[in-house]
Amino acid sequence: MGQKISFLKALNEAMAEEMRRDPSVFVLGQDVRIGVFGQTRGLVSEFGEERILNTPIAENAMVGAAIGAAMNGMRPVLELMFGDFLLMTMDQVCNNLAQWRYITGAQYEMPVVIRAAMGGGSRSAYGHSQCVESQLIQTPGLIVAIPSTPHDAKGLLKTAIRSNDPVVFVEHKRLILSPLKQEVPDEDFTVPFGKAAVRREGSDVTIVAVGFMVTKALYAAEKLAREGIEAEVIDPRTIVPLDTDTIFDSVEKTGRLVTVEESRIRGGVGAEISALACSDYFSCLKAPVRRVAAPMVPVPGGPILEDLYLPNEDSIVRAVRQIV
Secondary structure, three states, rough: OEEEEEEEHHHHHHHHHHHHHHHOOEEOOOOOOOOOOOOOOHHHHHHOOEEEEOOOOOOHHHHHHHHHHHOOEEEEEEEEEHHHHHHHHHHHHHHOOHHHHHHHOOOOOOOEEEEEEEEEOOOOOHHHOOOOHHHHOOOOOOOOOOOOOOHHHHHHHHHHHHOOOOOOEEEHHHOOOOEEEEEEEEEOOOOOOOOOEEEEOOOOOEEEOOOOHHHHHHHHHHHHHOOOOEEEEEEOOOOOOOOOHHHHHHHHHHHHEEEEEEEOOOHHHHHHHHHHHHOOOOOOOOOOOEEEEEEEOOOOOOOOHHHHHHOOHHHHHHHHHHHH
């Protein structure tokens, strides 16, 4: 049995439960004692200021502090208020955090979680609206988790906090702020990395959607079903590691593949999945792979232009129609 909770509540519960379970877990970030979006709200009243640490506005230094803490036996959960700020931390994240365990011959584990709120739709323009997770997939040693449901938000975050390798944990702002709730188990549970979920079964086309785009893909699948096209929707849950078995078992069944992400299209997650389809599963394809993603322009701040920029169910439907 469980209770119905929101995506936001799931994140909050995951951190609280892991902090109760393990005294080495602590949270740091800008205004985390307040919780600007609400993920960390109330934690300071239970765990105190020693374990809920407000930091200066210095993202690269924040990651450096988390690395140092992890090297000394702690398990930091670092909140970046906006995922765009990951771009300010790339030296620490990619050169140090992700590769330090390898560089030191496994002398140091790196149990660091970086939680980052990403995504558009809030009219906040380019500096606070980007999805930059695809820029991390070339970094060896880094796990990238992207939940799309409250259940996975809680289960994946608990797995991330227990991991001895660094994890970038992507939280789409429209999921954080969504009032929608889902039943989540009361008992302790985790969701494993590298295991995709089949959100909808179908026989005509495989849609692999990332993060918040899973919601859009499911809406698109319902529209397509009214036209007689049955789409199978796959949610990778982690893009590193990527569950290629589940994805391409589906492609072998349907013969068609559409990838959907809010990241920009060039060199994105969809590009990687498409390359794998063409190199290893070409004989399964009945039609060219189609990618749905944001265009190669800055995120607009105006409502009309931002709506044109963001992928949605209509752009997914158009992509599927082109190949079915």
